[in-house]
Amino acid sequence: MAGQTPRRADVRRNEQALLDAAAAAFVAAGVEAPVRDIAARAGVGVGTVYRHFPTRADLVVAVYRHQVEACAEAGPELLAAGATPFAALAGWINHFVDFLVTKHGLAAVLRSDSTGFDALHAYFLDRLVPVCGQLLDAARASGEIHSEVGPVALMRGVGNLCIGADSDPDYDARRLVELLVAGLRQQR
């Protein structure tokens, strides 16, 4: 129970090296990059990776925590920024898409049901679903959307639409997500 950050300097250095290495490996080979590659990039043994991040999901979470946090914080900010709630929602979804599309293979893992990514799923849901829900509720309250779709379903759909967007330049996930969001406004 030492708070978030380890006290020993070398340990902290190792952890940071691992995060950097993992980020680089994820870029190069996707979030399923071999553990050994990550360890090699960080200049440590594989055991050290496992010590710091018992599961791959833990590592992924750690690598992307900052960006997830930023995404989570963007929700209330957008809502408070003056535009309509629907515009805020659309803006936030944009933010989310940017995040997913730039992280090689992350979108695909987000929908993977293999155990071992549970921590990742949990973190994503814990952190972002409330934000998305708040935006959806606000847009619903303002009468801009009528759909009853919930935040989990919406995020899952957006996530799915982003699968493969990083590796195929001809695939424009953003446009399709726009369509999906536009669909929310439709009367039903």
Place this chain on the structure above:
Amino acid sequence: MAGQTPRRADVRRNEQALLDAAAAAFVAAGVEAPVRDIAARAGVGVGTVYRHFPTRADLVVAVYRHQVEACAEAGPELLAAGATPFAALAGWINHFVDFLVTKHGLAAVLRSDSTGFDALHAYFLDRLVPVCGQLLDAARASGEIHSEVGPVALMRGVGNLCIGADSDPDYDARRLVELLVAGLRQQR
């Protein structure tokens, strides 16, 4: 003397069993499902799989072909059925989603970028894109939709939304696809 199809009844049965088994295996474990699993589902030895389908791509193509033909034929039929073009498009997309989700969960391969599936992608696109394009054009001509999204993008989006729909009962791909299709009507 039978041209394309094998003459011996057991061989034909086996091939069909293999196709069914592969389809099921793809649903359960994706297009990269172990050959041994497919063989086991079909009740045959692995050698039999390799005899009928020397490469995995051959198998996937064969599994697809069956369904793809039915789907392709459904397009003109729906268009001729009397409802509006947009209704025909929506109906066809429904059909497509059924194909992807209910029966085979092949959505994942649609987006696979691994080489070796090129032949598969090509076939898929060759056969279905024109059908979808025709429906899109008709709906556009009738003034029901204004979006400029093309058939390739639309199908890819629908395909992506279907990923994982078979294995997760809480994920309602149809609803999200409805949203996407609804989005097509939006003014631009």
Place this chain on the structure above:
Amino acid sequence: MAGQTPRRADVRRNEQALLDAAAAAFVAAGVEAPVRDIAARAGVGVGTVYRHFPTRADLVVAVYRHQVEACAEAGPELLAAGATPFAALAGWINHFVDFLVTKHGLAAVLRSDSTGFDALHAYFLDRLVPVCGQLLDAARASGEIHSEVGPVALMRGVGNLCIGADSDPDYDARRLVELLVAGLRQQR
């Protein structure tokens, strides 16, 4: 019990086609050529190969029977030809080497102890050892050689020296066999 040759014409034709095909396959890929290749070359099913030649050794024996017979018959002829017994032995060994060297991979199989080649070994020994033994005895009787090496050992040695002679043009098995034969004359 119909004597050596089958009575039905088509069967005889098949057998001959198989012998030719096997000979060709042995040249191209060695005596361990896949059964399916041989069947394909003969334009028959693999089952037919097995019907005619239950084991690979049976096939090899059949393919080379003529040449083995010729080799066996050459022994007495050389002995009767007027030269010294040692010269006859040397000549016969030459004959034997020619046979082995021109049969891709046969020499290697001759020393293989894998069951399945038993028939081949047996045939070779049955047919050629007595011939070689006769020549050795004669040379010993004439006082030209003193070595006590027996025909089995000698043939085995010659066979071994021939291994790989077909695939490596730099390897001159004949010269080494000459050395071996020359060694027989040495006083002990």
Place this chain on the structure above:
Amino acid sequence: MAGQTPRRADVRRNEQALLDAAAAAFVAAGVEAPVRDIAARAGVGVGTVYRHFPTRADLVVAVYRHQVEACAEAGPELLAAGATPFAALAGWINHFVDFLVTKHGLAAVLRSDSTGFDALHAYFLDRLVPVCGQLLDAARASGEIHSEVGPVALMRGVGNLCIGADSDPDYDARRLVELLVAGLRQQR
């Protein structure tokens, strides 16, 4: 800090166990012995084999090296030991045969023409051919032998004669090699 050899004792032990196991497996089943068998003989997992020797050739080379060095060093020693050059040559060949037959039965690989063993062949030749050549030259200079056979051919012949000597107690490779060596003295 140890240069070539691994520092951890258990690793070194493992590597040696692997070399011994591979040598034994090669004797029993040839250089193409299943990796799993080698691992089992060494009491390790297959992964360990691959860690130490990424390719089969690496393993075979390593197994050879050990013995080859000893054999190479024996040449000059025998020559300096006082007997005639021919006796030294005969002694060295004996050593070589022991190496091939008694300890490892590696003779079969010496003649393997499968690519991937090129490095092995090269090493073998580089190390032993000069030694054998020196002995041959000396024996030729002393007038004890007259044959023009070179070291490569001689070694190849000896190697071939040793094939299968380990697995067949009735096959006396040494006697045949003696014959071959005796043949070197023959006038031509």
Place this chain on the structure above:
DNA sequence: CATGAATGAGGATTCATTCAT
């Protein structure tokens, strides 16, 4: 704490051989 060696499950592929048609 860090290391990286060892493990072994997991998945692919080939081919000899049998046997239903």
Place this chain on the structure above:
DNA sequence: CATGAATGAATCCTCATTCAT
């Protein structure tokens, strides 16, 4: 008799994960 489809053992190789040092 002939066919060739089916079988499945045998082998290869990769990596995630554990644990002795």
